[in-house]
Amino acid sequence: MADTVEVNRAGLLDGIPHGFLGRRGGVSTGDVAGLNTGLGSGDDPMLIAENRRRAAEAVLPGARLVSVYQVHSPDCVTAGAALWADADRPHADALVTDRPGVLLGILTADCAPVLLADREAGVVGAAHAGWKGAIGGVTDRTVEAMESLGARRERIVAAVGPCIARRSYEVDEAFHDRFLAEDESNALFFAAGRPGHHQFDLEAYVAARLARAGLGRVEALGLDTYSAPDRFYSYRRATHKGEASYGRQISLIGLR
Template sequence: MAEPVEVNRATLLEGVSHGFLGRRGGVSEGEVAGLNVGRGSGDDLDIVERNRTRAAEAVLPGARLVTVYQVHSADCAVLGGEPWSEEDRPKADAIVTDRPGAVLGILTADCAPVLFADREAGVIGAAHAGWRGALGGVTDATIAAMEALGARRESIVAAVGPCIAQDSYEVDAAFRERFLADDLPNARFFQEGRPEHFQFDLEGYVLCRLRLAGIAHPEGLRLDTYAEPERFYSFRRATHRGELSYGRQISLIGLG
């Protein structure tokens, strides 16, 4: 029997059905053992579906799980009516809605999941912020889409869940230059490492983008996906270990 699903929650989202999940509580085996929800991971698809059901039930029982086809973009989809089918998922890296009965899900394996809520307006959002999407403005697009549904920027709270931490995220000089070309003060998110390499603070960068967008006090959970193999999946860790596949975890938020 699988262990209980581990649900990591943000203080700022208290009272909103949400959770940043990891690998504990699933039924996958082998290299992707645990709560693997990635259909492209090479795992048995029936087992993946069982894990996805377990994940959704742990956060908002009875709700329908809604995801997008993530492509490392800055695009945000709006769920305005009935949830789309898995076959018709829009290509995007964020979702917003004001409709109850659905739980929005974002898959990650080192990238930063970001959950948003405006309790007063009854509007929620979820974003997948890898470095490309974060630099491109996926969190800004999510906030704008929430406003279009009636949210107020000053009322939105946001939290950044488990992602690869600075100590675990080595990048080269060319990577750093992309961020400096966008804004020179981005240099503060890079610490010097071995020659011509740096340690990048993805969570810190995403939190900064949220503050610059008008989210006063975003919350970071400070959970490193790379450093905790028993709790989280990590693409970079799997690559360093020479593993043939890697799992994906899911972060969820819904309106009851």
């Protein structure tokens, strides 16, 4: 892997410390080679700690990085005055803060990372939107938590980072039917696949949920984790290749 940490940024979040990172610039080796930041990946804890340090320094030097124990839920927590240690991470899939010097981190390996900000209120958020969390309303809960800190949804801007693209994301009929049962208009996010299967556009679905929540503007970066093994980790790609483990990339946002 390259020595320099690759930081993908969103135009809508320009000026706010943030970044959607990939696997470039880390010290891990083997199947998880690169900037693996997954505490549950089975990688050497010392290497993970160094990767997380490098990631934080690339986005907001000197900040305190906090993350959650992700469980594909809609739950969101607030990082306030009392911050938790990595070993005590709360079970949730989104975080918000209005505290300068706090860096919110979300891990992904095909799921959609979402970073949000209300510049005027000085409030930011980060959400892990896999399909379960997305349909369960994790982004809606994140917006509500930001509002509890003084944000207003019409001022909030959001960006959807690297995730598995529709061309890479085959799902079965049961998956398809679950989304249509939630809202028939969700048919827009599926394309025909091989018999009995569909191709699901997770990125577009998450962006649409954000827009439907009344956010000011939403940006999708259009980066496919599955098809770029040199840049991103992918759970589905690792599974298809029969790899013993898979890495996790981190997406970060904070306030100066």
